[in-house]
Amino acid sequence: MSKFDNIRPFYDVEVNEALCKVAEHPMMKAMMSFSFPELDEKVWVEQLKRTHSIRDFQCNFIYHALMKVLENSSDGLTTSGFEKLDKHTPYLYISNHRDIILDTSLLNACLFDNGLVMTASAIGDNLIKKSFLNILAKLNRNFLVQRGLSPRELLQSSKLMSEYIGQLILRENRSVWIAQREGRTKDGNDSTHPGVLKMLSMASEEKVLMDHFKKLKIVPVSISYEYDPTDALKMPQLVAKANDEIYVKDENEDFMTLLKGIMGQKKRIHIHVGDVLDKELDEIKIEFDNSNKQIQALAQAIDDSILNSYKLWPTNYIAYDILNNTTKYSHLYTEKEKSLFERRLEIRIDENNPVEMQGFLAMYANPVVNKSKYENAI
Structure with missing residues (x-):
């Protein structure tokens, strides 16, 4: 037994057995149906059961799942x-x-x-x-x-x-x-x-x-x-x-x-x-x-x-300006971007709770503060 056994990932020789064990698990089905909506379930189940290495699993399945996540969200x-x-x-x-x-x-x-x-x-x-x-x-x-x-x-x-x-x-x-x-x-x-x-x-x-x-x-x-x-x-x-x-x-x-x-x-x-x-x-x-x-x-x-x-986004500059009651970075975002962010704030945060309000805005604004310490970074 290797001293790393309690923390290590699978060795390739263990991959197929693990995949066969979870191939028809409801969460695997949900993930694969999301990743390969055009394929019949039997197809990807069989492909999973023929997979024998971490690299093959990552490249043939997880990579596609990630691309779908990017596409959808x-x-x-x-x-x-x-x-x-x-x-x-x-x-x-x-x-x-x-x-x-x-x-x-x-x-x-x-x-x-x-x-x-x-x-x-x-x-x-x-x-x-x-x-x-x-x-x-x-x-x-x-x-x-x-x-x-x-x-x-x-x-x-x-x-x-x-x-x-x-x-x-x-x-x-x-x-x-x-x-x-x-x-x-x-x-x-x-x-x-x-x-x-x-x-x-x-x-x-x-x-x-x-x-x-x-x-x-x-x-x-x-x-x-x-x-x-x-x-x-x-x-x-x-x-x-x-x-x-x-x-x-x-x-x-x-x-x-x-x-x-x-x-x-x-x-x-x-x-x-x-x-x-x-x-x-x-x-x-x-x-x-x-x-x-x-x-x-x-x-x-x-x-x-x-x-x-x-990489700073309009959301970071908007949050900084709202938090500090300024228009310092207004040239770096549009009114539409600002209104979308304010709408997100309204939906997600109790605006009557100053701690929540401050915390939410600071989460987006702090990267601006931190990056501004570096000359010509912004």
Whole structure:
């Protein structure tokens, strides 16, 4: 038994058995009927049962499902930066995090379109408690981040995950995707949590910490949605935080958020992959001799890349102007775009609740504030 068995995705030799087990599950039927409406059910069931690798499952089924999602719930996906990456090199993609499933799925679709190495991707085990979702995650090359652990268990889990990520990138030639912090960003402030980087460093065999990160080939990724389909769903948590209350999720909340993120309207989406962090690591190595300070500086370098290349939409500028009672960015959106956004606000938010109102607007406005700190970024 491999020490990674509790967190790893399926090996290819396990794929067919798993697919045969879930081929006729109601959720698989719903997903396949949505993805292939022109096909008789027997056709895709037989094709699933003849599939023997994760790559074949992703390319022949999941990719088509994603294209249908984009067709039905967006005005299209645009990309930038992928042409700079080497087709045979595995990278560690560290990304801002907006949507539970789509962030990593869309990145993988872009990697596939560009002939690049696709990723194994981190996912919280709290999101896939349902048996079908657990199997589907492992079929999509997701590895599990264990949540709700004691401090001692967390330390052991972090070390194991660090080793596994190193194993994937350095020995199996597999790219990895991980979010810059635990959970999705609720308030539009994208920042890299140093704890994520400390976890990644735990398996280092290098005397110099930054040399380990150089080997991992970090590529910061920024993803932005014109409309966040789960924007209103994030409000209760923000309200609880503002009132200094502990927020307790409903039993099916993560699952409903997952579905809403996939099927809800997003309008335009943009993914940018930055340059591999290289000279930045050399500079950090020279400037700081303390590992904690090096981690902080690396987190800042990732933030700089993500925020500087973050694609701002009219919704971001509109929210900023409404929130600050200004017309500073009015030249960057139309009256029609503004009225549509105000209508969304009216439908989704209790306008008599100032905390909800502030939280909703700030979620869209904060990327403008953060990007404006960079010269000529806006």
